Amino acid sequence: LRGPAARVRGRMCSRCRRVRSGALDARVVCVTTADADADAWCAPCANDDGVRDDGRDRGAGVAEAVDACVDGAWYDVVIVGAGVGGCAFARAYADATGEDDDFGADDDFNPRAAERHPGYRQSSSTTMLLIDPTNVAKDVIVTERLTRRAARFAVGASSLASFSARGCARASAAVVGHDAAQRTLTLDTGACVRYGALCVATGARPRRAVPASVDALEVRDVESVDALARRVTNANATAVVLVGNGAIALEIVDALCGVGVESTRAMEACELVWVMKHDALGDAMFDADAADFFGRILHARRRMKAARRAKKDWAIYPNVVAGDEDGRDAKRRMLGSSAGPDWTSRFRARCRDGGGDATGTTATHRMKLTIIKNATIADAHKDGARNVITLSNGETLFADVVVSAAGVEPRCDWLDARDAPRSSIDGGILVDECMRTVGPYADSIYAVGDACSMEARSRSSDAPWFQMRLWSHAAQTGAFAAKVHAGVCDADAFGFNFELFTHVTQFFGLKVVLLGAYNAQKLDDEPAEDVATYQRERVDEDNPSASTYVRVLLLRGKMKGAVLIGDTDLEETFENLIMDGVDLSRFGPALLDPEFDVEDFFD
Known part of the structure; x- marks a missing residue:
């Protein structure tokens, strides 16, 4: 492939790139996406013998990425669920392993990642399979960034076919059986697929x-x-x-x-x-x-x-x-x-x-x-x-x-609790700080989004972060798990916000920003005399959309959480105060006085 289509749409594994030297013959498969765009895809790796360099069956290569999965096919990664968490995993893993590199890239190895993480490995010959009962994929999109860690999110829907252009096969099916020891999944279509790693992103069902x-x-x-x-x-x-x-x-x-x-x-x-x-x-x-x-x-x-x-x-x-x-x-x-x-x-x-x-x-x-x-x-x-x-x-x-x-409850009935133990609190799949299941198959099974229970991180007193079943958390955990599996991220989670809980939403026409332990989460064991809360509010009866409400929670003088309702313009200032751990004892309720410009004071 040559020209803009090759640079933008061409995704190639390391073997595919040998086509430029004439070692392999190239052929093009046109994939029609939900937007009726033709995605150019170079697929020399779908050779006639159907065998990978390492001897494992590739299934049907890229052609099967367009159609359905083949019974008995092997995939390096199988993702169950095309919601926000599953799609975030697929995209992040493709990026981390080179599946989404430009056509002209010559080197698959990332020395910067290898230097930072000794366990780093990268192979753009990996294959992924995305399984979902529907033909709809969900992606989270940042529509407005309010602070470094807080943003408004939108959810866009597209066809599963859009993932074919990223080297990801897809199957419109439901999982009806799972053998963790053999690393196989049985689908309701009758097909059985094998995997190297499994990502459970099946979300939650209404309670x-x-x-x-x-x-x-x-x-x-x-x-x-x-x-x-x-x-x-x-x-x-x-x-x-x-x-x-x-x-x-x-x-x-x-x-x-x-x-x-x-x-x-x-x-x-x-x-x-x-x-x-x-x-x-x-x-x-x-x-x-x-x-x-x-x-x-x-x-x-x-x-x-x-x-x-x-x-x-x-x-x-x-x-x-x-x-x-x-x-x-x-x-x-x-x-x-x-x-x-x-x-x-x-x-x-x-x-x-x-x-x-x-x-x-x-x-x-x-x-x-x-x-x-x-x-x-x-x-x-x-x-x-x-x-x-x-x-x-x-x-x-x-x-x-x-x-x-x-409310909702995790949807993971098809997965045996002996293979992936559940939380006694909410029934979610228990995961460690790297989104790996805590059971006997932690080396091959990840859980992300609403399906998982992040008790290990939520219990930690080091940071005012806790799990809530939100779209933003699903996207974050999916991308994080993918980078952990790709070997470019570890429990420190560089580049991911597990240090401060943030959520931006809207109720009754008013913007709502929740920061940190906004409702005294994780502070149950603290003495009551060490916890102080201050609040101010203004209700405009004639124009409710102009109303505001501010409430902050301090532990021994340091801000731990805040609730901001309406257009307060305080989210960035309060986020910085929480993260910096500034002692605010001397200000007391004056901290929320509209005449007191707290932002200028701490600049």
């Missing part, structure tokens, strides 16, 4: 908060978001019960009762009953004071005469084509990739398209809201078309639609 006897909806993937929109805009739906108190629940309440949704159906007569086991809104993520602040913001947004719709779409969703489903396809759909951090944009769009009346005109509508605190589901059953729900406080609810939003 069901209601009995199976009730037809409850969960925000799991694109299809479930569409189903929720259809149900709540249905003319027969007059009562919706929402169970849960985490991020998904907060977003549903804001969408249906706060900012509202555009629909052709008037929804003011419909009531949303929000059932939570806590005493405060969002208690799963925030303390009581921040929860009280959000409660007032929610009421202020409901009082607004004309709520403004969100202007940005962070997630990009592929077109879903309906077709015939056999049992295996239905099972795969249940294991589909998750909906994305800004799933409410799609939800609002589907609400706008759903329902219908004689005029066909749309307007912004909000449901009535009733909040029931300190209650759980005691019993539930169907009574004709309606659901009858009995709460732990004895109250009975009748619902046309039930939504379960009670």
Whole structure:
């Protein structure tokens, strides 16, 4: 290959590069991606004998990267799950092993990495296989960097075929069997593949908060978001019960009762009953004071005469084509990739398209809201078309639609717990500081993203970092595990942020930045007199989007965490204060005084 296509698209192993000397014949395979671009791919290594230099079967080489995997094929790395964690692993491993080098590169060896890490190894003749029940791959994209360690993220979706141009085969299948000793995976297609290393990136499933006897909806993937929109805009739906108190629940309440949704159906007569086991809104993520602040913001947004719709779409969703489903396809759909951090944009769009009346005109509508605190589901059953729900406080609810939003739990049932031990806390696959499983097969099995439990790093008192099942953490753990396996990274995790917990999100139209031990995480053993918290807030009833809330947590005078809600412009300053360990005892509550320019003081 010559010209721009070769430089941009040509990915070659060390044997392929010998083609330039005439040692091998080259041929080109055109791979059509989701964007209908032709990716030029030089594949001389897919020679007729099908045998690698080391004697192991290559499977069907690059041609199989375009099609399906071959029964009995060997892959250096097999990644199960094409969510954010799995895709991050695939891309980082391709980069670290030279799979994504420019065509003109002559040398596969990275002396800088070898000097820094004695165990470094690099071989661009490696092969990867990416397995996922769907044909959708998810990637995290940084849309706005707020500080050195904190950023807004978006999730983009593409076809698995896009990974073929990076030397990664893919299989649209589900894993139904695993033999850790033999290093084999059995797929629901009947194929059995062998691997040198396995990366488990199967993510998490929604935790069901209601009995199976009730037809409850969960925000799991694109299809479930569409189903929720259809149900709540249905003319027969007059009562919706929402169970849960985490991020998904907060977003549903804001969408249906706060900012509202555009629909052709008037929804003011419909009531949303929000059932939570806590005493405060969002208690799963925030303390009581921040929860009280959000409660007032929610009421202020409901009082607004004309709520403004969100202007940005962070997630990009592929077109879903309906077709015939056999049992295996239905099972795969249940294991589909998750909906994305800004799933409410799609939800609002589907609400706008759903329902219908004689005029066909749309307007912004909000449901009535009733909040029931300190209650759980005691019993539930169907009574004709309606659901009858009995709460732990004895109250009975009748619902046309039930939504379960009670968090997630790791999805790794297909992997034997004896091969990859589980956490007793959350059921995730236990991993060490390098994302390797702690069981007998630590040398060959990694776990990343929501499927893993990082108790070793989370317990460490050296840094205010802990695991939370977030898109950003999935991307980070996937890339980190790939570089560990490639031999270019170790437990020190140079280039990765395991030193400070950061999360940027949005609730009720306000930017939310969480830093460090923002809710006293990992401080349970500290004396109460050594911990101090200061906060300030401003609620603008006429313009809730201009409201702000700031809360900091200090341990023996040093800042350990912060909650920043709204446009505070304090995230970079507070991040530096946490990382530098500056003694702030002398300032006390004045630290949050708007007239006190803390940034200039510490410059």
